[in-house]
Structure formats: structure tokens, C-alpha cells
Amino acid sequence: MARALDVKNLSIWYNLGGEPAIHDINLTVDEGEFVLLVGRTGSGKSTLLNSINGVIPNVIRAKVQGSVKVFGKETKITQLKDLSTLVGTVYQTPEDQIFSLVVEDDVAFGPENLALSSSEIKDRVDQSIELVGLQSKKRFPTFLLSGGQKQRLVIADALAMRPKMLILDEPTSMLDSLGTAEVFSTLKKLRDEFGMTIIMAEHKVERVLGLVDRLVLINDKSIAIDKPIREALLDDLNKYGIEEPQVSYVYKLIGGRKSAPITVQEFLDYEKEFVEHFKGSKLDVPQEAASRGKVAVEFDGVSFMYERSKDWVFKNIDFNLYEGEFVSLVGPNGSGKTTALRLISGLQKPSKGQIRILGRPIDSINRRELSGLVGYVFQDPDQMLFNTNVLSEVEFTPRLRGLNSSEAEKKALDVLSLFGLAGYKSENPHRLSVGQRRLLSIASVLVNEPKILLLDEPTRGLDWETGEDVLNFVKKLVKERNMAVIAVSHNMKQAADHSDRVIAFYNGGIVANGDPRSVFSQAEAHPEWSLVPPQIFQLTYSLGMVPPAIRISEMKALISSYVESTSELKRDIKCLGQILLGLKYC
């Protein structure tokens, strides 16, 4: 197999004299390989990818030491136009990579730049669109595509340049579950049918493992793990802030040391003993506390339709949110989750029905008072940050509420200390890391001490560890302040780990509302809801355990006793064998 990529002793500095963004990287990739690049946010994954496609140093100026060769060509001295026919690139945000309002025109943009004949352009456009399965959307307006379709279009754009290698930098971080599945199945097709060399940075490790050959983990600017995927999963990836598949984790807990399973089915096929042991067994889970706090939010027959639209976003929905409760709203894109948050925050008014906040009709509460009761953290933290430094960002709301500058500053500094951001008070908010920006957006809302907190995809774009930190922090506040929290989420593992209750939206209504276990059980019969429960639920559900587990922690005690019993049994069998053979007594 030919060598597709050869990176030798690569170090890159954005600031001369500062810390390198990546340090002494050595990496080779053969033609046809699919490599998964993982690491914490800011670990250097994007820097490495941008050095492979030549953006560093051709577009982004940086000091580069060492060499990067793509199909034998040194990227430092090769023009970007020549590299663009070797390496296709797909970034996070599809909207920044689409330049036309019609699908086929957008795919044609690259070949037109290469000054190809119109018949050649047509061939490339047709083939690329077919490869990503957008044939029926060829003349479709790009702005009407779904998130998944837009990212598939961006892949088609890259493929139209006929590259030998495709690199993708967190291509699904802006997509929901369905869009993510669309992108991954497109990549699978490219790999299986066309042997495309692919290098992809991605946080959704569990969902992509079935596709990739190798895992490369960057930690602290250097490569810490570079192994075939099943071997890599035997290492402790959590330690590096990477989310492991739950079945691989269970496999290691039961002493597995050979080849880690990736899917629930693989686990069921390989671990027959475990399956037999747990089939139909009972799981002891602590009973939920029966008492609930006061009603914080009440939806009473609420319907909503956008102005000048003919379609209901949702119709006649009822639900309550109680003080001290963490509720996750789940469901496909466009099912009304974010609209529900906008209604509670008063940004939209219901077309029909009534919303009550702490028992009062929402339309009887003025804007300033409402902002003191309801805090809303948007999907994109950058759109919530409009001040010139971190301190004034958090001071903004207390000042609006009429606090004088010293009171507002004290309040802001208290909250910043709570979030570990006090050391950055003079920094421009946009210079912080993505995780810090997310925390700052929450801090700037929590400074108002709201009774109700609305979080729209609070972990989107964050690595697993940072996402967990943010959610644990919020949960701690919920307990301390008896707040009610609603979080929109596409991550079912997080919904299971952190929520008291899950509400599933689908097709203009609420289809399930209950504790995560009951909602996931109902979702098993409704694939159209696009809810993929966590692996531990799928595993224990298929084993017929009563009730199925939703968190690894619920299974730990059972697994420990299973490990003990099997190791005792193994020891006994070994001993018996030795006795029979007359080797020794034990």
C-alpha cells in the first residue's frame, strides 16, 4: 500500500517564542486507511489537520518545524491549488463552506476554478452528488437543506476536486443525531466502496468507531496513543478526556484484554458467559424521591406557529417543570425543543394556550423581571458575548437591574470565581477557549440568580470531559439553589447521566415524558423518534434485565460480583486441572 501521509517531527508555533500548538508529531497513514483523531478541545487536532491540507503555512502563517508529506509532496513548498486536488477538507460549519444557492452550482465551484472543460465539470458534479446521495437535491436551494445534507454537500464539494485523501475536522459537531448518521454513512461508503484515505477529528467517538481502522490520540500537543482501534480501546481513554464506548468499558471491567468490542451486538456475540449470567436478571436501582418541588414552569395546552407560516411547530402541549429538577428535551431537529425554550424565555409568544412561570401567566411579567426569573443560555456561546472583557460581560445584567458599579462588580467577581474564570476578568471573551466561552455564557446568565435555567445544547462542540465538567457544575448549582433546569440535548448518554426526567418531542407534540429509563424503553418501539439510547441501556435491555440500566454506575456492583465469581470459578477449574494432572495441590 502506498504511503498517503508522512509527518515527521512536526512542531508548529502560532506565536514566535510562545508554546507550540503541536510538538514533535510523527505520524504515517497508508492509502485507504481511515484514521480517527481524538483529543481534548485545544489539544492541536485542527492544527495538525491544517498542516496536512497546507492551510498552515500557506494561508495561516505559523512557524513550522519538521515535515509533512502528502502522497510524497511536501506541503510547505507545494501550492495550495495543487494540494487541493490531493486533499479534500471538510470543516465544522457547513455554512462557511457553501458559496452557492443551488446544490450543483456549489459542487461545480471547485472544478470551475481548476478551469476544467464543462463536460468534465458536469461529470464531476454528477458523480460527487451521487456519492453523497444528494441526487434528488441537485437543483435544490442550499439554504433549505438540513444540517446533515449541508455537510454531505460540503463533502461532495471536496470530492469534486477528486482528492486522494479526505480530512474532516469535527464534521458533525453542529449536527443532530440524524445528520450525524447521514455524514457517517457517507464516509463509510467512501471508505468501503472507493478505498478513500480518511483522517477525521471527532468527539462522537462511540458512533464512529465502527468505521475507523486506527485511533490517534493527541494529548498535551503530542501523540499519546497511535494504535489499531480495538487495541486503543483497551487503554484508559477517559484519562485523556475522551469518551469511551460503554461496551468497551464494560469489557475492560470484566477483565477483557484482547480486542475490545465496539457495538452492543459485538459484545453480545463475544461475551456469551456475561450474557448468560445477566439474562433476565434484576437490577437494584434507588427509588426516585416521590416528592417534587413547586411548579416552576407550566405549559397548558400550548401551540405555536411562526408568523406567516402555515405549519404548527407543536400543537396543544402540556408539561410541568418543577423546582430542583433537571429535565432534558430530546427529539429530532425541528421538533420544537428550542422553540419551547424561546417561549419560556418570553422571546416568542404562544399562538394558543398559556405558559405560567412560578404560577404567574408569562404575559403578566415584564422583560426585566422575567430575565431575573428565567436564564437562557443559547446554543452558540459566541452569540451571547458582546462585551469587551470578561468582567463587563458578567456585570452587564446586574447593571441593567440597577446595581451600582461596585455592587455589580462584586457580584460578577463572585460568579467568575465560582466558574474558575476570575483570572480572565480582563480578557476579551472571544479570546477564551470554547469551553471557557461556554462557561462564561452560563456565568453571565447565572449572575442574575434565575429560578429557571434554560440550556440549549450546552455541550455542543465541547469535548466529552469539558462537557461533563459543565453539566456537573450546573447540577451542583441546581442542588445548591433549588433551580429548575431544562436542557435541550442530542446526547442520550448525557441525558441519561444527568437528567431527572426526559421529554421527547416528535412531529409537533410530546411523545414521551418520564424518567430516562421509561422514555428510552418507549423509544425502543419508535425508531422514528431518532433517540439512540446509551449502549448500557441497549445492552441490558436486550438481555431482558429488569429494569434495564441507564448508567454504567448502576451496573458496577453487579459487574464486580460477576468478575469475582468468574475469577473464583476460573481459579477452581484451573486448580482442578492441576490436581487431575497431579502437578500440584492447591
Added chain:
Amino acid sequence: MNIVFLWIAAILLITMGPLLTIYLIWKVIGFRGYMSLFQFIEGKSFLYRLDPRIKILLAIIITTVSAFTIWWISAIFLLAMLSLYFFTVNPSSKYRIVLPLTLATFLGTAWEEALFTNPSLLTELFGIDTFIVPFPVQFQIIGAYGLSAQGFFYGLQIAFRAAAAIAAGFLLVFTSSPADILRSLEKSKVPVELGFALVVAVIAIPKILESAMTILDAMRVRGFDFGPAHSKDPRVILSKFFQQIKAVLMATASIIIWTLKGAQNIAVSADLRGFRANKTRTYYHELYFHRIDWISFALLIIIFAVGVYLSGIGYGPLAYNP
């Protein structure tokens, strides 16, 4: 007349034009309508089949002929342009956007010309300039002399020209894809970088507007009230006004940062797809003049020639004096 009355009348008249224009653009069209202005949807009528270069030429000829002929020719052009929108996809939705925009242009231009045209020009055109509301002398610093009957008529006549040009311009945006506009600009020897920048700008406007709305929403949920002051105390009203100005400036800074970040990503993505890799580009859809384009071209030349003729026989840009 009472000087206080004149001051109030002057301030009201000067601010009413722009406020009415903004009201029409934002309230009648709505945010979604404004966004849809820049979102091309393909159609099948002759307008969509016309080469974009013909539509660019149409806008140029309408603007030029309107400029050197009498006002009623511009009014005819305006009616003709507006009637062409019948042939677009979902014409009612297009009218919902184009009519308020054209009206906003019409009112804005009429207002500006009526109040800001120099009285000596009006006297020269009409032989007399009778002020209905003369403005206090301090307003002359900004070129506003007052509202006169002649100024009013003059403003209306000029407004037809601007409105006709706007209606012709939007026809191009509604019926040609940005890619085709880019191709036609390149074919017309416009530098590729400039054409690309224009097209990306057109595509980016809805995203920027959306982002602007989100940032303003973020301010609202953090307690900022963009509503009226709910007080008759001028100090409260003034303080609220300055607060709102400050909020808009803060939001603008945030939008600029967001836009610049996006712009850098767009530039990198374009380079990665070989943009400016070669001195010339080829085209997926080659633009050729078809029969319908040649006929339209001939018609436009005739319109231009008739305009020149009419101007020559006394229907030039002279003001109509009722």
C-alpha cells in the same frame, strides 16, 4: 409662525421619512421576508431563462433613461417592472417584499428631495417656490430649507426614477442564481475576486441578519428592554434612548467579530477549492445568448433610443409644473 411650532414641525418632517422607510422595511416585510430577498428559488418563466447580463442591462437602461426623461416615463417603467414580477415563482410572496421596498424607496427619495432640494433650483424649475412649512434658519446648515409645494412635486417626480431602478434591480436578484450572476459578471470582465465577494456578500446577508437577531435576543433574555421608556420624564426617555444606542453598538461589535470569523473560514474554504488557482475559470453552465436574449437586447436598445428621442423633443428631465 410660532418658532416652537416650526422647530417641532421641522424635526417631525425630517425624521418621519427615514422612520417610515425603516418601518416599511422591518415591520411590513419582516425579518423572514428580508432574508428571503437574498434566497434565490428557481423558476421556469422567460425571466429565469433570460441571460443575467440582459437583466443587468435592463437595470442599467431603466436607470439611465429614467434619469434623462420626464417623470411619467419613470412611472411607466415602474409599472412595467412591477408587472414583470407576475412571472416570478410565487409572485405574491415577491410582491410582499418588493412593494414595501419600492414604496420605502419612493417615500424616502420623495421626502429627501422635498425637504433638501435647494430653493434656488426649485425657483429655477418652477418659477416660484412657496413654502408651506419653512424650517428655522438653523436647519439650513444640514441643507433643509422647508417643505414647499414645488419641493413636494419635485420629490415625487424624482422618486419615480429611484423606485423604477430599484424594482428593475430586484428583478435580477429574484430571477438569477448568484452563481449565474457571478458568471455573467466574469464574462463582463469584472475581476473574479470582486464578483466572488459580491456573491458571498449576498449569501452572507441572511446569516448576518440571523446572527444580529440572535445577539439582540441574547440581550433581551439578559434583561435588556428594547421597548418604549414607559415614562413622560424626558430624562428617562433620553437615558433609555442612549442605552439603546449603546446596546446596538455592542451588538454591532459582536456581529462584526462573528462575521470576520466566518469570513476567514470562507476564505480558507475557497482557497482549498482552488479559488484563484488559474487566471481564468471555466463554467459548469456556459452562458450563451439565446433568441430570447437577442430579442430582449434589441428591445432594450429600442427603449434607450426612444428615451433619447423623447428627451430630445422636449420630454427631458424637466420638472412637471402642475
